[in-house]
Amino acid sequence: MPCDQDACNTKAEQEQLAEYDVELVKLLVRLEHEIFMHCLRTHDLAQAIGSALGLSSPELFRLKMGALLHDVGKHDAPGPEHPRRGWEYVSSIPGLSTGIKNIVLHHHRWADGTGGYPQDPEEERPCFLTQIVSVADTIDRCLVRQVSLEDCLAFLDSGSGTQFNQYIVKAVKNISTELAELMTSYAEYQTQAAIGHNIPSRGR
Template sequence: MDKKKDNVISLQTVIANVAMLDLVKQVRELREQQREMCEMAVKSMLRALDAKDHYTYGHSTRVAYYSVTLGKELGLNDEEMYELEMSALFHDIGKIGVPDAVLLKPARLTEDEFLKMKEHPSMTAEILQDFDCFTDIATYAKHHHERYDGRGYPDGLKGEEIPLFSRIILIADTFDAMTSTRPYRKGLPYEVAFSELEEFSGSQFDAELVKHFIKAMTREDSKGEDTFELTIIEGNFAKDAA
């Protein structure tokens, strides 16, 4: 009699385990689908950015490449690398909301125009925050203009209050702004941009991250490649903005 009862219990346990495994599988599949939807959203938003301002689109791909180069040097895991690449690709998506007369102005911005431009990190966060899969990414993008000494924007965060990925993106972003050639000026050589990053280490940038960045980028540069690839969007992207 007891043996029969034991058999019933073990059969119930097996059924419960199978049901649980099925549930886990379904949750995993749902997450996978959600990630795919998010990636589709990324791609269409990036296409919109490309249509609005081709330079900023190219800049975003290069900032993603520089950011993941530093992330790899820091030994980030696959999940962290994915989030970092996504945050960097997206960091300037809020520029969609900046008027063309300001965004595309080929000359120095007036004080008012600069204030308008400074709204883009908060706009990025506003665009992204409604997506569940982008909540953290919205935060990292929002803080990519915070300075290590607390004199950045939008929230004046200081030191390690600034999320690590935002500190990484700031270095990648500034490096690209210095090294890319624009119609009105030639990009700086890597060595000159490295010394600028070093000069502002501890004030604008996280000094430790700058050291790792220079090491990783020097190694990357020695490969002599003209293009790079990303994991989230497909294609061979040009390192040279011109």
């Protein structure tokens, strides 16, 4: 089902959002560093998957924005309440479309609507863009847990058609080489950051 009933006018939407860029930045920078980095990686992974699926420019724009903002609710609601809290935050920004807000609210819902949270009696299934973010989110959580891409793909396969959209899982398999390169670059960055963090400061 579509994420949005609004007309897909990317330029107008971007111009409107530009008026609220400070609010968007505020939502992100108050997150803990690891959550913030997770949002950035999920953005990149979702973009790669969306491009492989042939999304239009307006769809890609909303997908990337939703992926970037999907965990803003973890600022003060780290548990299962974070999607709804995040939705409350992004709903305060007039420039964000309904589609982007729905990604934030439903990114933990199952593709077939039978599981996940929060359950919404008026929404049988999360929209397609939300389902992409759900897969990208899962891939990054595999990365953080140091799960191999092969095992991550096997996990996605096990939930294909229920928790995950089967067409999205297929697209992920088709770009597994690109995703492996992304995951390697992230792992290298984490290693370098950890080394830098452990270097003692002079005079202390």
